[in-house]
Structures are given as structure tokens and as C-alpha cells.
Amino acid sequence: MGRPCTTERTEFFGLRFVVFGWKIKNHKPQTVNQKPLNFRIGQGYDVHQLAEGRPFWLGGIVVPHTHGGVGHSDADVLIHVICDALLGAANLRNIGFHFSDKDPQYKGVDSKLLLRKVLEMVREKGYEVGNLDATVVLQEPKLNPHIPVMKTCLAGVMGLDEETISIKATTSEHLGFVGRKEGVAAFCVALIFKV
Template identity: 75%
Template sequence: MTDFRIGFGYDVHQLKENVDFWLGGIKIPHHSGAVGHSDADVLIHVICDALLGAANLRDIGYHFSDQDPQYKGIDSKLLLKEVLVLLEKSGYVLGNLDATICLQQPKINPHIPAMKACLAEVMQVAEGQISIKATTTETLGFVGRQEGVSAYCVALIQRKNLPNS
């Protein structure tokens, strides 16, 4: 079995006025927010998918169906904690992750330190293991028209040092 594995996550959420905007576990002040079955935190969703994919554990929708009422409006940080339990049970820990948020407005760079601090606490890892970047699409496409937000993430996981291994 390999000691290192890489996973990839991608997600999109529609933006709607007068909805709270949760991103990276924090509430971003803005007139629009992402909509979804949960709190629609697109960054946490791609992190979950990247980690699950790296461990060959399918995807976030498989584990937390949007058809299941128990996940309606759920804080995505709780989903991330559950993903980390699954990762741990599979014998892996996070090496690092690198994520990019695609959003025209609001500007995300000022919020990245708070997102990293929040995610590091939830994941019980060092902030240095989490890279978050932000970009626009230069007004092109659904992101550029401010109709939605998308995010990408790659994660490196490594096998834990187990006794007698």
C-alpha cells in the first residue's frame, strides 16, 4: 500500500441575495451567499471531496446525501470533522491541501487568514498545511456574472506511522 495519496475536489454553488455566505468555515459579509442543502460552504466541500478521493472513499454526496433531511442546513465544519474520522479509520492523515476559490465578489484575500485559522482548528492541523488562494474569472462565465462560486482543492494524505509497520 502506498504511503502518499493525492485527491482532487471541485464544487459549485449558486449565489443568491439575502443568504448567509459561509466560506472556509467563516461567515463572509456580503449581500449574497451560496445556496445548497447544507450551509453551502463550497471551500469545505472541495476539501472534503479531495480528502475522500485521496483515501478512495468516494465523495461527499455519497456520505452526506442532499436527500437526507439530517444534513439540511448543516454546518459544513461538522461534515469535515466526519470526513477526518473516515480518513483516520482508513489509516491516513493530512499532509497538506491547496485550494482555490473562484469568485468575482466579494474579495476573499482579506478573509483567508481567518479561514485558515478556522480550518486548522477544525482539522487539528497546522495552518501551514492549508493553502487557500482566491481568483476571479475576469467577469467571464457564471462566476464573472456573480451567479455562483466555484472552488478546487488538491490534498495530499499520508499513511500514519502504525506500530510494527
């Protein structure tokens, strides 16, 4: 494969490490003339304001709560970040590009429909979903009791095994707009592969 070309001694929190750099024989950087990669990674990020008296759509289900997301669609922040991660992985821009909040046909739309359309676009490019890893940042309510139902719902919409979908929940430790219970944020990383 190669041989060590550099050796560096470093200290980190009082522990000493020896780090080796490797020189790969005949390695050339990827160029535009090479075949596209079989695996691609995308990431998504979204936030939505929360308002009293609205349904709280998250992961394709309504989570019981006094507040819900504000948005042009149903404001399902989890589905939106999944869409953005998949679109990013396939180099297809983002959800706002394809489903503009200025377009009246998407007013109040069920985000599961958007997710289906995104999957069609990704699959038309010859890719399939490897796995998703999403995190929802929300002060309240606690989401852990609802995550299994979200996974079942999303797996059904996407035609995937539930094991390919990871959903985690955390708080912001009472910091920022999430900590003040003014909104919800979410992140997602998606792996897709060529079929």
C-alpha cells in the same frame, strides 16, 4: 538508476531543447499484489449558486456579502471541496455519497461537522493529512482579507497546523456564471500519508 534510452530534439517557442528518456533497470509496473502507496493525492471541485440575502459561508466563517450560497447544507463550497479531495485521496467516494442532499438530517448543516466526519473516515483508514491547496473562484467580494481567518478556523477544525492549509482566491475575469456573479466555484488538492 538507469541509462538514457532515447534522445529527442524539440523546439518550443523558438527555444531548442534536448529531451532524454530514461530506462529504469528492472522496473515493473505496480500490481495489485504490492503494498499500497504511503502517499495519496485527491482532488475536489464544487460550485454553488449565489442568492441575495443568504449568509455567505466560506472556509467555516461567514464572509460579509449581499449574497450567499444556495445548497442543502450551509453551501460552504470551500469546505465541500476539501472534503471531496480528502475522500478522493482515501478512495472513499465523495461528499454527496456520504452526506446526501436527499437526507433531511443534513438540511442546513454546518459543513464543519461534515469535515470532521470526513477526517474521521480518512483517519480510520490509517491516513493523516499532509497538506491542502485550495482555490476559490469568485468575482466578488475580495477574499484575501478573510483568508487568514479561514485558515485559522479550518486548522482548528482539522487539528492541523495553518501551514498545511493553502487557500487562494481568484476571479474568472468576468467570464461565465462566476463572472456574472451567479455562483462560486472552488478546487482543492489534498495530500494524505499513511501513519
